[in-house]
Amino acid sequence: MDRGSSAVTPLRVASLFCGIGGLDLGFEREGFEVVWANDLLHSAADAYAKNFGRPVQRGDLMELPLGLIPEVDVIIGGPPCQSFSLVGRRDPLDPRGSLVFRFRDIVDSRRPRAFVMENVPGMAASRVGGRRLTDLLLEDFDAMGYRVALLQLLATDYLVPQRRRRIFLVGSFDRAIGPPDAGTFALRILGRRPTAEDVSARAAIGDLGECGQRGARVAYADDPQSAFARLMRPKGTDDVTLHECPRMSIRDREFVRHIPPGGNYRDIPDRVATPRIMKFKETGGRTTTYGRLHPDQPAYTINTYFRRPNVGCHFHYERDRLITAREAMRFQALPDAFEVHASRQDERNALIGNAVPSLLAQAVAWSLDLALRGGSQASVEPVAA
Numbered sequence: 001m002d003r004g005s006s007a008v009t010p011l012r013v014a015s016l017f018c019g020i021g022g023l024d025l026g027f028e029r030e031g032f033e034v035v036w037a038n039d040l041l042h043s044a045a046d047a048y049a050k051n052f053g054r055p056v057q058r059g060d061l062m063e064l065p066l067g068l069i070p071e072v073d074v075i076i077g078g079p080p081c082q083s084f085s086l087v088g089r090r091d092p093l094d095p096r097g098s099l100v101f102r103f104r105d106i107v108d109s110r111r112p113r114a115f116v117m118e119n120v121p122g123m124a125a126s127r128v129g130g131r132r133l134t135d136l137l138l139e140d141f142d143a144m145g146y147r148v149a150l151l152q153l154l155a156t157d158y159l160v161p162q163r164r165r166r167i168f169l170v171g172s173f174d175r176a177i178g179p180p181d182a183g184t185f186a187l188r189i190l191g192r193r194p195t196a197e198d199v200s201a202r203a204a205i206g207d208l209g210e211c212g213q214r215g216a217r218v219a220y221a222d223d224p225q226s227a228f229a230r231l232m233r234p235k236g237t238d239d240v241t242l243h244e245c246p247r248m249s250i251r252d253r254e255f256v257r258h259i260p261p262g263g264n265y266r267d268i269p270d271r272v273a274t275p276r277i278m279k280f281k282e283t284g285g286r287t288t289t290y291g292r293l294h295p296d297q298p299a300y301t302i303n304t305y306f307r308r309p310n311v312g313c314h315f316h317y318e319r320d321r322l323i324t325a326r327e328a329m330r331f332q333a334l335p336d337a338f339e340v341h342a343s344r345q346d347e348r349n350a351l352i353g354n355a356v357p358s359l360l361a362q363a364v365a366w367s368l369d370l371a372l373r374g375g376s377q378a379s380v381e382p383v384a385a
Contacts, residue, residue, distance in 0.1 A: 023361045028063060047342075048340070117169040168364055180366055206225060
């Protein structure tokens, strides 16, 4: 199927909780037309408008009239799910939990041909009134007439250099939607079968080189050596933004010098370790605590605190520093032309860390598009990512 053909009518999409647009970017790459997007945050809406060239309907979806959402073929989004614990019950006073059900209600009201709800794996274990949240949602969508699949996907399977797991509830009136075939997707994007090197940290950020001062454009260190870097870099550009040297404490600078690629807090000598690190050594901490990337392996999940070494694997594999915002965006498969700015670094980093990796989104969009148009994943046609 020629996605660039004028004979193919684009499927119209409404994007809820759009953030900076990682999910939307993946759908646009597969020929969908995002005609309406919403987010609560000013910073997210500003970044989205800058990167996509269209405005965002900013506001609380719990308060926006449903009539503002246009009739579309597909509704997509990743509603916040922080109010559902892995062991507990829904907190009726936490408005974030209601957003999951608001997504459901919007689908029920607008009745698109299909929908995609993205979320963290913990959503599948969350309980409401003693029942799994996902079971409740599956029942509700089934009662609306949708054929719904719960997909549990690993980002590295879809060319994202990050071991990020996410779940997708994908529903359609037309037919059941299966998971995107990883090998076939890679053939479409790369023109060949993928290798471990394609999703390594070196492939992701090796061409970015030394970081620079805040606000400066920084020259690339090298021509793109990996297929992934070629996907991320705009043609005809020699430098990049947001590759700014992160601030680090004297203590963290000391720690990183002792941690080898692929190492973590256990490699910090006792003589310089803090009492908290010593406690981790005694009782066991997370593998990613004070973690350092390995050049030949994917990153762990890029979270919203990637400027803090104690809550993730955020040390560069070669340079004695934390990763930059641009490097974090590379691990999220957000192209170098993407810009994200906010009044505070933590706010900017949260927008980056909460994004859906665009290639993972594209894989889901591809499988959905095929299902809606009656195609087959066995039919491979390379596309420009």
